[in-house]
Amino acid sequence: MRRVLILRPEPGAGRTAQAMARLGLEAVVHPLFAPQALEWKAPLAGNFDALLMTSAHAARLAGPALAAYRGLPAYAVGSATATALQAQGFDRVVAGDGDASAIAAQIATDGHRAVLHLAGTTVAPMETGQLHVTRIAVYSMTSLPPDPALLCDAVPGTVLLVHSPRAGERLAAQVPMAARAGLHIVAISPTALAACGAGWASGTAPAQPRDDDMLALVVRLCEGSGL
The missing domain is CATH 3.40.50.10090 (Rossmann fold)
Known part of the structure; x- marks a missing residue:
């Protein structure tokens, strides 16, 4: 074996x-590594027309402030991230099975432009195209x-x-x-x-x-x- x-x-x-x-x-x-939540300042939900999550850790560790964005269409990289978002009360989640660039292209195709990306302190490269992405770190990976x-x-x-x-x-x-x-x-x-x-x-x-x-x-x- x-x-x-x-x-x-x-x-x-x-x-x-x-x-x-x-x-x-x-x-x-x-x-x-082990994920660790970070303190973060939540911007106004009205400044965005979509939420992006590329990690399930972000959904689990963002804390109570995440609830402010439940009215936004949410996009997730992978089914695990989508499931974590749904567990936080998001009922409009689009799950992509590719990488972050692929889901960014889907967000643009759906007509969104201003995107809030809640993520870790390190993220994989992502082609954002015409999107205006605001990235905020809500967790870090501790060695x-x-x-x-x-x-x-x-x-x-x-x-x-x-x-x-x-x-x-x-x-x-x-x-x-x-x-x-x-x-x-x-x-x-x-x-x-x-x-x-x-x-x-x-x-x-x-x-x-x-x-x-x-x-x-x-x-x-x-x-x-x-x-």
């Missing part, structure tokens, strides 16, 4: 682990101390799931070059894959930054190796 190390924060790590278990794979969770168990669990043949460029950088800092030759990387994007550095047994990323597509690559890797 191929072992998979999940490096993303909770609660996403738990969802990925459950999906791994359904595929008959052994999943071990080793979060490299967790290095866990020696990560190297112990990363036995040869292990697949490591990397869900962000920052996670790739942290992983590269914690796994020495000499320990990489038997380990495989499946990253959420080419940028996240590049951040992992060199020396791994293999590295790949899906065409679209989706968790399900990452899992499909893991399955293909296992089938190709006969494990």
Whole structure:
């Protein structure tokens, strides 16, 4: 059985682990970061005609001020982000299955221009086109101390799931070059894959930054190796 190390924060790590278990794979969770809410000043909802969320963490950690924007059409990157928004009382949520640039294009197509983007302190590049985007950080990702168990669990043949460029950088800092030759990387994007550095047994990323597509690559890797 191929072992998979999940490096993303909770609660996403738990969802990925459950999906791994359904595929008959052994999943071990080793979060490299933990989300932390930030204080933020909420602008007037009337200044915007759409709300954008590119992370479920933003929906969960924005706090009571988020309720002021329930009257706006909301756009989310991914089903998990959409579900988190709906849990906060938003009943008009458009979920995109591509990246932030794809959902920005959808917002523009729907005729909106002034967009409030509640996000983390670091965000993936996004092509905004004709949109006027006001981005406010409502959470940050705090680095967790290095866990020696990560190297112990990363036995040869292990697949490591990397869900962000920052996670790739942290992983590269914690796994020495000499320990990489038997380990495989499946990253959420080419940028996240590049951040992992060199020396791994293999590295790949899906065409679209989706968790399900990452899992499909893991399955293909296992089938190709006969494990």
